[in-house]
Amino acid sequence: xxxxxxxxxxxxxxxxxxxxxxxxxxxxxxxxxxxxxxxxxxxxxxxxxxxxxxxxxxxxxxxxxxxxxxxxxxxxxxxxxxxxxxxxxxxxxxxxxxxxxxxxxxxxxxxxxxxxxxxxxxxxxxxxxxxxxxxxxxxxxxxxxxxxxxxxxxxxxxxxxxxxx
Numbered sequence: 001x002x003x004x005x006x007x008x009x010x011x012x013x014x015x016x017x018x019x020x021x022x023x024x025x026x027x028x029x030x031x032x033x034x035x036x037x038x039x040x041x042x043x044x045x046x047x048x049x050x051x052x053x054x055x056x057x058x059x060x061x062x063x064x065x066x067x068x069x070x071x072x073x074x075x076x077x078x079x080x081x082x083x084x085x086x087x088x089x090x091x092x093x094x095x096x097x098x099x100x101x102x103x104x105x106x107x108x109x110x111x112x113x114x115x116x117x118x119x120x121x122x123x124x125x126x127x128x129x130x131x132x133x134x135x136x137x138x139x140x141x142x143x144x145x146x147x148x149x150x151x152x153x154x155x156x157x158x159x160x161x162x163x164x165x
Contacts, residue, residue, distance in 0.1 A: 025165030030058030038152035048144040054160040063164010068127035073117035073151035075124035117151035
């Protein structure tokens with residue numbers, strides 16, 4: 001908050017944050033869709049390289065990238081690319097929301113059999129936002145981006161939206 005005690009407007013904040021900067025870059029936006037077609041019911045797919053390629057293609061040097069699973073039975077998350085961890089995720093999620101018996105879920109009364117997939121997605125998350133610094137994904141040690149599939153065997157989309165300058 002400014003010393004005067006009043007809240008700045010968006011225009012005043014932008015003006016104050018760019019004061020003294022001779023050359024402010026123009027905001028850029030770039031959108032790509034990754035199409036996933038996992039042949040199994042559940043799987044984790046490393047999509048780090050595809051996200052990094054979209055960032056590079058965008059030309060954004062400083063900004064953020066949103067990576068969003070655009071289906072209600074899939075997720076996007078960040079963690080380690082370690083097969084034991086992924087096996088642990090799969091076993092843990094199956095204990096939390098077991099697929100069978102499918103009759104245990106009211107959602108499946110509609111004739112579907114994927115209620116567990118909706119619950120697993122809720123736990124693992126819908127999307128991630130990653131900082132872009134000097135044109136690259138700004139990760140901590142061992143962090144990578146994964147697509148989590150919980151009701152596979154059909155085509156689904158992942159949104160990659162890059163914003164910055």
